Amino acid sequence: MTIADMSFIQRMGYIVQVYSGSLIKGAGVTMAIAIICTILGCIIGFGVGIVQTIEPKHSSNIFSRILLKFVKLLLSIYVEFFRGTPMMLQAAFIFYGASQLFGVNMGMWKAAILIVSINTGAYMAETVRGGILSVDIGQTEGAKAIGMNHFQTMITVILPQALRLIMPQIGNNLIINIKDTCVLSIIGTVELFFTFKSISGALYTYFEAATVTLIIYFILTFTCSRIMRALERKMDGPANFDLATTDTLAYTSGMNSAHYPKRERL
């Protein structure tokens, strides 16, 4: 039986049977790039977001104030440029620019990871900034009041809370990255979308190949969104706490409120 004689379902079955290897490989590349770049993007985003939220101390001198302003300006340019232009063009610009201007052939992996990371980083920078700003100012004051400096305050108090606040947005970015890696096909990265193009090109079965690839994309993104939710719940910790009752002396002094109803956490 040739492809032309098959029904829709049979054609899909045929694609899965014959191309399962390349589909799995494509999906693997897609996931690898998406996960690596989301993590790198988060790191970039946290770095940029932290710098963007530094307030100059009243005691700092003119020079450090100007330096801070200048660094913030550079970072804003980075954020605005990479948020404001299509990733597909950025990919072409960086990949072909590197080889034409500097004679550097980056290779598929390096280029893909570089482009998607700095792109995610630009988005994450704003998300992190928002996350930091939405942590109650009282948290910063509480930390400052016991003598923590800006860096200590950020690491021990603000960033962990900001991270929890922006977890849904990180999930969003991961899912966007899974889908958006398809633009990397412009520089020849063999990911899931590239695989789809090869299959449909070889068999002339656009509809069936698209259906199969869509389903694979959905399985990938849906799994990731579930995993992210589970991560969020894990970060929230247990809803209840145990009273520490080993110290009898301490227990007595806390007795009057020991039966305070345990609250459900959000």
Next chain:
Amino acid sequence: MSEILKINHLSKTFGKNVVLTDIDFIVNTGDVTTIIGASGSGKSTLLRCINLLETPTTGSVVFHDTMVADGGMKEEAYRAKVGMVFQSFNLFNNHSVLSNCMVGQMKVLKRNKKDAKQQAMKYLEKVGMAPYINAKPSQLSGGMKQRVAIARALSMDPEILLFDEPTSALDPEMVGEVLEVMKTLASEGMTMLVVTHEMSFARDISSHVVFMADGKIEEEGSSDQIFIHPKNARTLEFLSRFREDTLK
């Protein structure tokens, strides 16, 4: 008694809004100073200026003969010695009760984990919160949070504790448990500077009372001087309600 904190001609303006004008006073070791006055009289701003959470516009804060406000001492080093308890508690939401009392010691004072824990437990027991060391702040009532906040401040071995309306966010039932802890501290000789609306509490524990109105110190003196024999007309007016209630 040695001088621990001296406020010199401190003024604070927010834009054109003058909040504090020419504030002068001294806190000696072992003093329990309360600052009273109507809402909006600048009490909290004064406390925040003393802790440098707000930068004084003019004037200076002197801590043991060292100017703090303009770079004579590092802000962080100064704040580590001056504890602060806030109206809204400001416990670290991402840390457990125990950890709230330990992170400052470990990060700022560089104490090791064992010492920090021992110190934290000592003060958590003192405020009656030792059974709750594993709880997160969101799982506690207001009074409990405030007691943890006091333990957190005490764990840093501060030379003076600032209280910014520590009971104003609490319902009447919880106010008692926090005031009780503060009374114990005062009786043990802790140097305290308290902004409060709890008049009978202020009368009972203060060695020194400062009455503020419109960003100025209108009158200051011992507890008896202010609460029983106030000289200033505004002090008299502010305290009239309270004096009526207590003289009955």
